[in-house]
Amino acid sequence: MMLSLYRGIVGPTVLDRMIGVNAIGTKTTVLLILIGLLYHRLDMFVDIALAYALLNFIAVLAASRYFQKRKGLYEELF
Template identity: 45%
Template sequence: MIFAVAACAILFTMALTLSRGILGPTTYDRILAVNSFGTKTVLIIAVFGFMTGRPDFLDIAFVYALINFVGTIAVLKFFEYGDLGGARSPDEFES
């Protein structure tokens, strides 16, 4: 029961976040909305796992948390450098 209430609250917030992503005047607003949306996805996967009595869902939540973070950083890096590998020049690596 309590899980259903929490899931409703999170879904409502996801709707709000999504509308910010659609409205968002700048690109950064949209990235912020997507990042926040990912956080809520992790939460709702965890809560949903408890709601259906299958806490194995937590592994999926964990993987989603990882992907969310890496995805946000990758998009930002792409915006800042226009390239995913170009933050350091190649001659800085010694191997």
């Protein structure tokens, strides 16, 4: 998790930062499922994890759309 956090903060390009933040979101979703298993409340935590995963997906789509329109993502890569 710390490596993803480092990549999300320091990442040399915007794309690396987006991948780092997306990895943190995915790991958090898995962690929520594991907490649900631990507390025997899987039904509640699956709903929370699905909502969080959907929010993570929409945020990545919005950020990629923003950088695509701004042309900052491709200028930085090439």
